[in-house]
Amino acid sequence: MTIGIIGSGALGLYYGALLQRAGHEVRFLLRRDFDAITRKGLSVSSPKGDFHLDRVKGFRDPAEMGTVDLALVGLKTFANQHLVALLAPLMGPMTRVLTLQNGLGNEELLAEAFGAERVLGGVAFLCSNRGQPGFVHHLDQGRIRLGEFSGGLSPFAESLAESFRQAAIPCEAVADLRKARWEKLVWNIPFNGLCALTGQTTEGLLAHAPLRAEVRALMEEVIRAANAQNLSTPIAPDFAGRMIDVTASMGAYRPSMMIDRQEQRPLELDAIYALPLARAAEKGVEMVRVRMLHALLDAGEKTP
């Protein structure tokens, strides 16, 4: 399979490297890492084993990448205004596009531009970050759940999940992508925002009893909003508790939004907060704590 990676951050580099190692032809759109990777290849460190790819196809301009079988999107959502233009040169008549971006609204953007039938989405539960140019560090987790934007379990989604698994990426095709997205929000909404706001890791957050209670209350708000969205089956009541347990097992993790804030990048507030708040409100569900967290994060965006 030829695969184009748009958004070669910690997620795009890691999954792209695994797919190339498994024999796929992977083409990376690169900016910061272009020089390092085209000269010296790409190094992955991982508790599952380090490896190095000597020859990596890097591009500065998507127009030079050619059409691909699969376009994999790892772009930060705050750069979504560029996404369609970046992807367009990769889209041949049979190309499918899989967005692994955070939050809501990404599949809709791609469906509008390229047709709903070509769009897949996935949620990645991955702890990774970029090192020096040419280095990506996989810390923990890595599972992807992917599905068709149009819903249902397609043969393509199932075979794509199988290809990912053969590349050592734990992956599952799901019939209800919307449910998978909301389940991911149950994690993202409390941990990304509270860690970005307080400067505490997930471990620090969970060690502080009042914040741990807020994490759970935020999760319960999101579950209530999710279960008003006509999902195939509701999110189970014990989901919040399980998410907290999984997170506690991850140690002192810095969520992406905390890193974005510390490195003074924009935050993914629309995808992770504003759109979920709007979808909840459309169904008459007011997420009081989520709205306050969003307001506090948004205010921080306006101060230098």
Next chain:
Amino acid sequence: MTIGIIGSGALGLYYGALLQRAGHEVRFLLRRDFDAITRKGLSVSSPKGDFHLDRVKGFRDPAEMGTVDLALVGLKTFANQHLVALLAPLMGPMTRVLTLQNGLGNEELLAEAFGAERVLGGVAFLCSNRGQPGFVHHLDQGRIRLGEFSGGLSPFAESLAESFRQAAIPCEAVADLRKARWEKLVWNIPFNGLCALTGQTTEGLLAHAPLRAEVRALMEEVIRAANAQNLSTPIAPDFAGRMIDVTASMGAYRPSMMIDRQEQRPLELDAIYALPLARAAEKGVEMVRVRMLHALLDAGEKTP
């Protein structure tokens, strides 16, 4: 009247200076400002006119202050564990004590130590801050509403309010001190906490539409909790809007908790958040946003 000031911060110095200027014998317990004030007196800058007091009675040790007619408490509530010991030497048989501290719980502490019949409380709506040692800056407002801890409009409270007015302190005696306390919390809870957390002034907060909406929602939570406390009359529904209008007229004000955070002092979280949350919960009222704000502020206390 002999007046002892315990807690000579921006509030204690300002009101003490006005009372001395009006002819009362005022004795200040001083720490940071002791040298400057005993050597060079106390300077007040104010839009109502600057003035300087040449000779000011400053003490380092309350045991040297003697008993007074009125002990006026301006101590930060996070130092309340020292309050009774600091006050005890000032308390003669007829001494009354007036606490102008923030939040809830202060009168109770004094009543326990000295008897409920000797305790008055007041809420000060004052914008002031300390300058160099020996200087205090009055910026805006300054009104005090005071009343008996035991409730009702006593002749003493009325005459005290009259003395304050004669000292150019706008002052009103109220029959329902508890209501005045909760009304002050309607302001303190949103503005102190949100300004401390975001580093924005009241003006910055109100200019940001989502935070302005949170200010109002927080105020409405506090009003709901207040009106479950069996006050003499409920706080009116338009009180939140009027508080926001008054605050907008104050310009770029830095609430005391914001200054405390910036100067890395402890925050007055128990008096302004924990106790009101507990009193609300006792009446079955859950202040969701207030609890989240408290958790975020408390977490900040634990990080350097």
